[in-house]
Amino acid sequence: MEWKRLLGHCHGAVRTLDLPLLVALLILMAAGLAVLYSVDGPVRGQALRFGGGLVAMGVLSRVSLVRLRAWTPWLYAASMLPLLAVYVVGTGKYGQRWLNLGVFYLQPSELLKLSLPLMIAWYLHQRPLPPSPRTVLVSALLIGVPALLILLQPNLGTATLVTASGVFALLLAGLHWGWVGTGAAGLAVAAPLAWFGLLRQYQKDRVLTFLDPAADPLGTGWNILQSRIAIGSGGWQGRGWGNGTQATLDFLPEYTTDFAFSVLAEEFGWIGVVTVLALYLFVVGRCLWIASRARDTHARLLAGSLGLAFFVYVLVNGGMISGVLPVVGIPMPLISYGGTSAVSLLAGIGLVMAVRQHHPVHGGGG
Template identity: 50%
Template sequence: MALGKLLNSQEPGALGRPKSIWSTLHLDPILLALLLLLVGGGLFVLYSGADRNFAVVKGQMIRLGVAFVVMFVFAQLDPAIFRRWAPWLYLAGLAGLVAVLLVGVGAKGAQRWLALPGLPRFQPSELMKLVVPMMAAWYLSRYYLPPTFSRIVVGLVIVLLPMFLIIQQPDLGTLLLVGMAGIFVVFFAGISWKLITAFFGMVAVSAPLMWFYVMRDYQKQRVLTLLDPQSDPLGAGWNIIQSKTAIGSGGMDGKGWLQGTQSHLEFLPESHTDFIVAVLAEEFGFVGMMLLMAVYFLIILRCLYISVTAQDSFSRLLAGALTMTFFIYIFVNVGMVSGLLPVVGVPLPLISYGGTSGVTLMAAFGVLMSIHTHRRMISA
C-alpha cells in the first residue's frame, strides 16, 4: 500500500527527490514562460501603437508587474481556499455591483467604477469574471455530476444575477465575459444536448425582444455598422473601415516595426487599446498574426491540460471555465477588429494597454497554477 502511494503520487519529491524550485513557488514554468513571451512581445507592439510614447509602455510595465505579483499570490493559495471563500466573494461582488449603480463613478456615458476613500478607482464587474465561475463551480461540485435540471437552473441564476446588474451600467463587453465564464462552468458540469438546443432556441426567439426592448441605441448602431460599415464611413463605420484597411495593408510579412501608417498617421482609433491587433497585423503581417495566435494557442493548450488533470470537480470546472474565458477574450477582440463581430470594447488579452483586465487575467492564471501545483497524494 505504501509503495502504491509512492508510485501513484503526483507530489514532487514523493520518491525521495527534492522538490524543484517551481514546485516550491507553486508556479508552472511552461505557462509562465508563455505568458512572459506574450507580454514581452506585446510591449513592443504597444510602443508602436502608442506612437512611440514610452510613458505609455512604462505605465503598462508597472501594471503588468502588479498583475504578475497578483498571479504569484493566487498561485500560493490552495484551491480549497477558493472553494471555501467562493460564496462570500460572490456576495461581496454583488454588493459592489449594487454600489456602482447607487454611488458609482461615471465616465463616457457609463457608470462602472467605484471610488472608495483611500483606494484607487476600480470596477467590481472585472472581479466577477473570476468570482462568478468560482461560485458556479462551488455550487455544482457539491453534488453528483452531471447535475439535475433544478441544479442547472440554480447555476444559471448564479450567472444571470450579476449579468443583470452589469447590463445596467452598461458594459456589454464585461457582460459577455462574465456570462460566458459562468455558462462554461454549467456546460462542463454536463448537460444534455436537448437542453443546449433548447437554450439556443430561447436565445433565437428572444433576440427580437432584446433588439426592441433591451438594447440601447448605441448598441443597435454597433450591430448595424457591423452589417454595413459603409453606411456611415466617417462616423460609426470609421473604426471598422480603418481597422480592416490596416490589417489588409500588412500583407504577408508587414510593413515593419514602427512603419505602420494607419496608426502613426492617426487614422486608426484606439490603436494602443482595443484595436492594437490591427497595428500588429499592419506592421508584422500575416506571419506576425500567426505567431501571436500560436502563442495564444499554446497557452490555451497548457491551461486545458491543467484543467483535465485537476483532481476534483471544483478545480476541473473552474480551470476549464477560466481557460475558455481567456479564449473568448481573444476570439471577441480579433473578431471585432477584423469586422466579424460588433465592437464591444474587449481588449486583446495582455497586449492592449490597460490595468484592470490584465490583473484579472493574471489572477485567473494564478488560480490555474494553484490547481496544478497543489497536488494531493493519490491512494493506490
C-alpha cells in the same frame, strides 16, 4: 537569517508557477508593450499593471484550493456589492462602470470574471453530474443576475465574458446539449426585447455597423474599415516595428485598446499574427491540459472555465477587429492597454496554476 527566509519564500513562490504558461504570458506581455511603444502609448502604466498582475498570479498560485472553496460563496457575495455600488456612485464614458477609489479607478465587473467561475465550480462540485434541471436553473440564476447587472451599466463586452465563464463550467460538468439548444432559443426570443429595452443607441449602432460597415464609412463604419485596412496593409511580413501608418496618422481609433491587435497586424504582418495566436492557443491548451489532470470536479471545472474564458477574449476581439463580430469593447489579452483587465486575466491564470500545484495526477509534472 532574514535573507535566507526571504529566499525560501521566493523559491516557494516560483515553485508554484507553471513555467510554460509563465513564459508564454511573458512573451505576450512583451509583445503588448512593444505595440504600445510603437504608437507612443502608456507603456509605463501598462508595465506597472502587468507587474501587479504577476504579483496577483504568484499569490493565487499558492492558494489552498480547499480554503478557497470554503470562502467562495463569500467572495462571490463580496464581488456583487461593488457591482451594485456603481449604480449609486459609479462613473464612466458610456455609463456607470467604474468606482473612483481616490488612488485608482476600479471596474467592479472585472471581479466577477474570477468570482463567478469560482462560484459555479463550487456549486457544481458537490452535486451529481451531469447537472439536473434544478442544478442548471440555479446555476443560470447565479450567472444571470451579475451578467444582467453588468449589461445594465451598460457593459455588453464584460457581460458576455462573465456569462461565458459560467456557461463553460456548466458545459464541462456535462450539460446536456438540449439545455444548450433551449438557451439559444431563449436568447433568440429575448433579442428583440434587449434591442428595444436594454441596448443603448451606440450599442445598436455597433450591431448595424457590423452588418454593413460601408453604409456609413465616415461615421459608424469608420473603425471597422480602418481596422481592416491596417490588417490588410501589413501583408505577410508587416511594415516593420513603428512603421505602421493607420495608428500614427490617427486613421485607426482606439489603437491602444480595442484595436491594438490591428496595429500588431500592420507592423508585424501575418507572421506576427500567427505567432501571437499560436501563443494564445498554447495558453488555452495548457489550461485545459491542467484541467484534464485535476483530481476533483471543483478543480477541473475552475481551470477549464478560466482557460476557455481566456479563449473567448481572443475570439471576440479577433472577430471584432476583422469585422466578423460586432464591436463590443473586449480587449485582446495582454496586447490591448487596460489595467483591471490585465490584472484579472493574470490572476485567473494564477488560479489555474493553483490547480496544477494542488491537484497533480500521476506526479503532475509537465
